[in-house]
Amino acid sequence: MMTLTVCGLFGLFILLGYTSTPAKGLNEGDVRLRDGIGSSDGHVEIYSSSKEWVSICSGKWDENDARVVCRQLGKDT
Structure with a gap:
C-alpha cells in the first residue's frame, strides 16, 4: 500500500515501497526521491x-x- 503525507514547507514526503535509482541524462520534468529515511521514501x-x-x-x-510519480520512475503501482 502506498502512503502519502504532506510535510508543510519541507516538501512532499512520500512512501512508495521501492528503491529509487539515480537518473541518467537529466531532462526537464524528470522526478526523483531525495533525503528519505530509507531507500524507499523521500521528498519528491x-x-x-x-x-x-x-x-x-x-x-x-x-x-x-x-x-504518477511511481510510473515516471518506472515502478509498478
Missing part, C-alpha cells in the same frame, strides 16, 4: 528548466499523484 523533486532539482510542496497532492 523535479528537474527544472533552470537545470536544478526543486522540491515539490503541495497540499493538493493525493495517492493518484503518487502513482
Whole structure:
C-alpha cells in the first residue's frame, strides 16, 4: 500500500515501497526521491528548466499523484 503525507514547507514526503535509482541524462520534468529515511521514501523533486532539482510542496497532492510519480520512475503501482 502506498502512503502519502504532506510535510508543510519541507516538501512532499512520500512512501512508495521501492528503491529509487539515480537518473541518467537529466531532462526537464524528470522526478526523483531525495533525503528519505530509507531507500524507499523521500521528498519528491523535479528537474527544472533552470537545470536544478526543486522540491515539490503541495497540499493538493493525493495517492493518484503518487502513482504518477511511481510510473515516471518506472515502478509498478
